[in-house]
Amino acid sequence: MKARYIVGSNQFRKSPKRDIGAYLIAYLYVMILMVALYDIQLLVKPSYSEASDTKTVKVPPAAVPAESKQVVVQVATPAATFKSLTRVEKLETYLKENNSPLADYADYIVEMADKYDISYTLSVAIALKESSLETAGDTTDFNAWGIMTWDSNGKRSIRKFTSWKESIKYHTALISNSYRVNMNKAIQEKYCPSFECSDSWVAHVTGAQKEINN
Numbered sequence: 001m002k003a004r005y006i007v008g009s010n011q012f013r014k015s016p017k018r019d020i021g022a023y024l025i026a027y028l029y030v031m032i033l034m035v036a037l038y039d040i041q042l043l044v045k046p047s048y049s050e051a052s053d054t055k056t057v058k059v060p061p062a063a064v065p066a067e068s069k070q071v072v073v074q075v076a077t078p079a080a081t082f083k084s085l086t087r088v089e090k091l092e093t094y095l096k097e098n099n100s101p102l103a104d105y106a107d108y109i110v111e112m113a114d115k116y117d118i119s120y121t122l123s124v125a126i127a128l129k130e131s132s133l134e135t136a137g138d139t140t141d142f143n144a145w146g147i148m149t150w151d152s153n154g155k156r157s158i159r160k161f162t163s164w165k166e167s168i169k170y171h172t173a174l175i176s177n178s179y180r181v182n183m184n185k186a187i188q189e190k191y192c193p194s195f196e197c198s199d200s201w202v203a204h205v206t207g208a209q210k211e212i213n214n
Contacts, residue, residue: 087120095124100133102144105164112169116176123172142167147174181206 085093088107095103102109102124113120127133127144134144142161147170149159161167184202188194192201 091120091124095133098133099135101139102127102133102164105168108165109168112172116172118172118176122175145171147171
């Protein structure tokens with residue numbers, strides 16, 4: 001009896017063809033996976049120097065010896081302090097620069113100027129004009145301002161003082177008292193001229209000023 005061929009039976013079916021392309025693709029996937037795993041391993045693996053197998057370990061900054069650090073020291077520069085010269089210091093400097101004997105009395109000149117309410121520079125400025133701050137002429141009369149005096153015969157001469165303090169006080173008071181009156185008189189000529197008012201206007205104004213200052 002002859003064997004019958006049954007359609008659909010596996011026993012007579014041909015072996016399937018093997019797809020080499022599919023194998024190659026699978027092989028490439030495997031290689032890519034291995035390379036990826038190798039790269040990951042390198043990331044977590046300690047590094048080694050090329051010269052030796054000594055492991056390179058990162059040391060925290062605090063552990064680095066002090067001598068190997070580059071230290072930048074910033075020195076705080078103190079704020080510049082500028083001391084304004086006082087009136088006495090300004091006056092003393094000016095008088096010393098001009099070789100005036102009044103330099104030793106700068107503090108007294110300022111003291112008297114305050115007492116008699118005039119500018120501390122006024123008395124010195126007049127001395128500069130009258131006697132070059134007493135650097136020229138007789139210095140024994142202690143008179144740097146050319147203050148004059150008159151005798152009983154009306155003869156005029158340079159007034160002599162016994163000390164610089166005496167002459168400084170005299171001159172400061174002279175400027176304050178006498179010339180303030182003259183200033184008020186000049187004002188009177190605008191407010192109430194002499195042909196209309198007597199000098200009592202000056203006396204009253206000056207008297208009121210003195211009362212206020214007392």
